[in-house]
Amino acid sequence: MGSIYLIRHGQASFGADDYDVLSPLGVLQAQIAGRHLADLDLRFDRCLSGDLSRQQDTARHALAQINAAGLPIPELETDASFNEFDAFAILEALLPGLLPEEPEALAIMSDAACNPAEFQRIFERIIDRWLSGSWDTPGLETWMGFVERVQAGLNRILELAKSQQNIVVFTSAGTITALIHSLTRIAPTDAFKLGWQIVNTSLSQLKFHGNEATLASFNSHVHLQLLKTPSLITYR
Template sequence: MGSIYLIRHGQASFGADDYDVLSPTGIRQAQVLGGHLAQLGVHMDRCISGSLQRQQHTARAALEQLDTAPTLEIDDAFNEFDADAVIRALVPGILDQEPEALTILRNGANNRAEFQRLFAMLIERWVSGEHDVPGLQSWQAFVSQVEGGLLRILERASNKQNIAVFTSGGTITALLRLITDVPAHKAFELNWQIVNTSLSLLKFRGREVSLASFNSYVHLQLLKAPELITYR
């Protein structure tokens, strides 16, 4: 069987003007991941990344630690969904019950717990399909985008290849939904637990794909440095 390693990007710059930049912690996480894969002797036949900066930077920082690595391929299908667009489109619908939502969401770095509570509420509305807004990518359209990327991988792959996909938490969640048929709201409950640079492993034969492991971050745990275990 072949293997697809789903790798979430390193810590980005939450609360900064540009989220799509790895923090110093994010760079370190990616380097540790690459060193871990090198120690395991994992050989990658293909390496694919979404086009977001944080995904590509994670890939390159990790791959630099390997003795040999294939050229990084870019596929937009593995980009994260536009969280800012979801917030902008759906927050008006919760203001009656959450009058402070705009202030909290604009200052998320200063109130992470409340930001997460409100963001989770908005995501639940998004994945339900009952609050679709013109111009906003729907959850179903996002899942279809990710499915297209997975199918392109499988069409080119042989059953003994190791393939790394550097992506984001929402994309991994969409793949969980596709592969395990877990309900979307349950998939997102798992999403909130996905650690930066964690590994989730898919096994495939032809177009048959199964989940072998989820959200492993032993490469960070072994360092006994809790500051490297992050979720954004």
């Protein structure tokens, strides 16, 4: 059987004008993940990422560490199917409908860095509405559309994959959540309960045979835990 390693990007710039930029900690996390992959002596046959900056930069920093260890690395390929869902578009579309129940929501979401717990609570409420399909908005990618996009990316990998290949995909938490839902058939809300726990630069592994893939491990971040520095373990 072959393996597909799904690696979440490093910490992005939460609360900044441009979220899609690795923070200095995110760069360090990516470098640590790369050294961990090199220590495991993993030889990758293909390397892919979405086209978001935080995904591609995580890939570059991690792969540089693998290369520095003397291991071969394939050229990084881009597939936008592995992009994260557009959280800002979802917030813009669905937040107004939540204001009658949550009149402070706009202020909370506008200053997320000052109250991350309340931001997360409101964000989860909005995502629940998105998952339900009852609040679909013209022009906004639906939950099912997102799942189909991500699954199509996985299908393309499987169509080209050969037995016993190792493939790595640098992606995002929502993308991994969609794949968990698609592969295990658990409810979307339950998949997101797992998805909120996905650590920056954690590894989840799929095993595949032909066109069939199975979840083999989820959210491993031992490369961060072994350093015994809690500040390395982040979720945004």
